[in-house]
Amino acid sequence: MFYRTAASSTDMNKKVIVVEDNRGLREQLVQILGSAKDIRCVGAFGSAEEALKEVPARKPDVVLMDYVMAKLNGATACRNILAKDPNARIILVSGMPKVAELTASGAIAVLSKPVALEILEAALNTAATRSPPIRRRHPTSAAEMPQVIGSDATKQ
Secondary structure, eight states, rough: OOOOOOOOOOTEEEEEEEOOOOOHHHHHHHHHHHHHHTEEEEEESHHHHHHHHHHHOOOOOOEEEESSOOSOOHHHHHHHHHOOOOOOOOOEHHHHHHHHHHHHHTTEEESSSSHEEEEEEHHHHHHHOOOOOOOOSSSOSSSSOEEESSSHHTTT
């Protein structure tokens, strides 16, 4: 269980949407985000299709999205969101070793499961406060590639 003191109402909360098809994990992520300082979950969805409908209306600072989901995976959903909003900030989370596909998705970061609270919070805060990268169809330099965080991902 994670515990933090409540943030004051004057804090600037970063709005985050969680997209995770595993209900238990989704609920756990929402609970963890609720304990994180300056982060507020504004929606949690069990499929990429739901997220594609809700992200434009809720205008999150960051979308935290699982990669492996039924019907539409996180990388494809990421590309669909970015096609409508090139300034969107999306972090993909995956236990799968398909780093090349994940980095080509347009996500600004890729986290490897399991993710420690400190790493998750730092990635969300960084993503929410930095300017979105210039998006091209294919990255032309290492600076345009998303940051891959996690021991499994860095071994690829």
